[in-house]
Amino acid sequence: MILVDTLAQGLLLGGLYALFAAGLSLVFGIMRLVNLAHGDLIILGAYLILTITSATGLHPFVAVFLAAPAMFALGWLLQTHLLNRVLGTDILPPLLVTFGLSVVIQNALLEGFTADSQKLTAGPIEAQAMHIGPVTLGVMPVLTFASAVAVIFVLNQIFYRTALGRAFRATSDDAVTAQLMGIRPQRVFAMATGLALVVATIAALYLGTRANFDPSIGPARLLYAFEAVIIGGLGSLWGTLAGGIVIGVAQAVGASINPEWQILSGHIAFVIVLLLRPRGLFPRAND
Amino acid sequence: MTALLEITGLTAHYGDFQALFGVDLTLEVGRTVAIIGANGAGKTTLMRAITGVAKVTAGSVLLAGEDVTRAAAPDILMRGIAMVPEGRRLFPSLTVEENLLIGAHARSGNGYWTLEKVQRLFPILKERARSPGTALSGGQQQMVAIGRALMSNPRVLLCDELSLGLAPVVIKEIYAAFPQIKESGTSIIVVEQDIGQALRVADHVHCMMEGRITLSGRPADLSREAIHDAYFGVSHA
Secondary structure, three states, X not given: OHHHHHHHHHHHHHHHHHHHHHHHHHHHHHHOOOOOOHHHHHHHHHHHHHHHHHHHOOOHHHHHHHHHHHXXXXXXXXXXXXXXXXXXXXXXXXXXXXXXXXXXXXXXXHHHHOOOOEOOOOHHHHHOEEEEOOEEEEHHHHHHHHHHHHHHHHHHHHHHHOHHHHHHHHHHHOHHHHHHOOOOHHHHHHHHHHHHHHHHHHHHHHHHHHOOEOOOOHHHHHHHHXXXXXXXXXXXXXXXXXXXXXXXXXXXXXXXXXXXXXXHHHHHHHHHHHHHOOOOOOOOOOO | OOEEEEEEEEEEEEOOEEEEEEEEEEEEOOOEEEEEOOOOOOHHHHHHHHOOOOOEEEEEEEEOOEEOOOOOHHXXXXXXXXXXXXXXXXXXXXXXXXXXXXXXXXXXXXXXXXHHHHHHHOOHHHHOXXXXXXXXXXXXXXXXXXXXXXXXXXXXXXXXXXXXXXXXXXXXXXXXXXXXXXHOOXXXXXXXXXXXXXXXXXXXXXXXXXXXXXXXXXXXXXOHHHHHHHHHOOOOO
């Protein structure tokens, strides 16, 4: 029974990691860009929600609807004014620029909000639980997981059912030929980064309501996100959800053996998957 | 006849190498022009320069009197020049139908060509609509590439090496679609290494060598010897 409970908690935790990772996966799938500032952008999103809630008194779940469009705009501007300039055949410049961006965001947050831990308060819902058979599940973790599934479902629909998604895939396949179709790759990329930051804002909502955050914790979130993307297979969105679940379950199982092993177990699971399936669980056929 | 596309003194580079030396070319409304020449004659660079993919260093391209020289590739497509690129270059992540639909990404809406009409032109594209574009045979892929370009309802259709690597019977099948494309009001430039095919389909033929047009004329007016000499660079001077 304890095992079932552990697995359930791990599964739900995986939802949070999948939310961290979905934006990263989307951007990587379209423009082969690893955004090293992704974790810090999630933290930035959390501070944005915090600012809105303290200024207006809105509930974080409402404030996220104001934060998301702002983050979309930020992503659009970031891509058009910064990242598009360094994208090319050489993969090093975008890595360096996003690494620099990560440092800039951390220090700007430190200046603006100090190093004190913050938390988004969601009210009584934080402590509520539901009983399903033998397991007791927190409402917040269940919501997190449901949001992760919803986000990945919606991203997949966009990817495979809309004209925008066609443009995403065509540009990712062959940017030069895509231009012959009237597609402007730089705009497509801006759209993708904008969407990725909307997802990052949703991740920020759950990150901030479930635990404390401060300006320095972005890189660790990036690490979990990155591991989830790699485990799932680069460019596969459902794979990213699976990757998040693998890390979540590994951490929960590790923690149930010894609380000190929680983080380590996640990383070990990552290494094991890499050893057995170097291209991840669900690699894309044409990569 | 009004000139739909007027190219004057076009000079362009392929990397550091100058591939075009002052090319002049005119395409009139409703006509088909063929450009023939051996490998490396500059035919593909000419197509890439017209569509904004290759960098133009001198000269001009006018589309219906409007200067489109050095415009970005997506803008040139929007103005009405579509290309069937050499090697077809279908998008592997897209199905056959999606490859067609993406052709109308920027210029959807009004015009003769719709998904249905393209699928009627090449019925196999309807049968294989859900297959990945790159799972088709070479000839079928070429049909997708042509259909994809038509979906933008272009005023000018550029076809780069349609027959490359295809069996004669397949080439014939592809060129059988040309009368209907012309009827739809689209003017065409074909780049061909297959001289016989070029002469059959074109109203006007230009032969290129080393980045220059060395011979021009109507197919009926050009002798086999003159074409042969221009193609292989034999001089009688």
